[in-house]
Amino acid sequence: MNIDHLLIHLHNSIDAFTLKPRHVDLIRTMLPGTRITVATGTGDFLEKLPDADCALAWVFKPDWYAGAPKLKALFTPAAGHDWAAADPSGRVRIFYGGFHGRIMRESLLSMMLHFNRRVGKSLADQKNRVWGRQDYSDCGALFNQRVLIVGFGALGGSMAELLKAFGMHITAVRRDVRGCEGDPRVDRVIAFDGIEAELACADHVVFVLPGGAETDGIFAARHFNAMKPGAYLYNLGRGNCYREEDLLNALQNGPLAGAGLDVFAEEPLPPTSALWDQPNVMITPHSSAICREYMALFIHEWVERLRRL
Numbered sequence: 001m002n003i004d005h006l007l008i009h010l011h012n013s014i015d016a017f018t019l020k021p022r023h024v025d026l027i028r029t030m031l032p033g034t035r036i037t038v039a040t041g042t043g044d045f046l047e048k049l050p051d052a053d054c055a056l057a058w059v060f061k062p063d064w065y066a067g068a069p070k071l072k073a074l075f076t077p078a079a080g081h082d083w084a085a086a087d088p089s090g091r092v093r094i095f096y097g098g099f100h101g102r103i104m105r106e107s108l109l110s111m112m113l114h115f116n117r118r119v120g121k122s123l124a125d126q127k128n129r130v131w132g133r134q135d136y137s138d139c140g141a142l143f144n145q146r147v148l149i150v151g152f153g154a155l156g157g158s159m160a161e162l163l164k165a166f167g168m169h170i171t172a173v174r175r176d177v178r179g180c181e182g183d184p185r186v187d188r189v190i191a192f193d194g195i196e197a198e199l200a201c202a203d204h205v206v207f208v209l210p211g212g213a214e215t216d217g218i219f220a221a222r223h224f225n226a227m228k229p230g231a232y233l234y235n236l237g238r239g240n241c242y243r244e245e246d247l248l249n250a251l252q253n254g255p256l257a258g259a260g261l262d263v264f265a266e267e268p269l270p271p272t273s274a275l276w277d278q279p280n281v282m283i284t285p286h287s288s289a290i291c292r293e294y295m296a297l298f299i300h301e302w303v304e305r306l307r308r309l
Helices: 021-030 042-051 062-067 101-116 119-128 154-165 192-199 221-225 244-253 294-308
Strands: 005-009 035-038 054-057 073-076 093-096 146-150 169-173 188-190 204-207 231-235 256-261 281-283
Touching: 005 021, 005 042, 021 035, 021 294, 042 062, 101 119, 101 154, 101 231, 101 256, 101 281, 101 294, 146 154, 146 192, 154 169, 169 192, 188 192, 192 221, 221 244, 244 256
Parallel strands: 005 035, 005 054, 054 073, 073 093, 146 169, 146 204, 169 188, 204 231, 231 256, 256 281
Antiparallel strands: none
């Protein structure tokens, strides 16, 4: 796709998610000859939108398309569809970020190793000057464990690729299993209605589901009860897929041995949430995709998409 006027509005409260001058320089190097305008704010973005044929933005509301007659395509770094809405008329193509898996899989791996290698205990022992070497003999190794990835899209696939390199047995869960035969990243692909049988043998259960009505409360109390005793749960998708009361019950009364949680039903997680007090929970503040390479990854993906169009 050839573009004449690129309009950018990539301001964010998270510094790693904000466009910097070095990123503009990178774009100029990759797209010489393209007119580039960086909006100073939402008002400036909307004022200049009528003349742009391509836009990069975090937020784009449905009624904004009417004021963008030349716009051919909108690109957003966001993986979810929460902030940038698709064009109701279907005229403008919208592309969401697909690069997050390279970052988020490292966050998932850090959580897994935190539990498998008892990093929390090691830090506590270090603080208390305790040489607790006898307490590691029953640590599990990833290469001898099974992981169930619930939500096998771009994120789940990237995570599976990394975990497979550690020798893990991987079962993927997705809505439509057609076309997944022979995927070298996984050992098995199943539909969600077959998940309960797999839960009984999974050492790690990973959620990378999108938000929305289709996934709201999709993992119920009976699913927690079906999990393997001593298993670990991780959520790096959205916090609506189970009730936190059910999660707490599974953490306090079994079968869960622990959970790595990056997303929650309510964010920020309220100080009154009982999850803060659980010794077998690792909490991160919806940060699994935050890193200093974020914006550069998005730009490279965007330019490659332009070339393929």
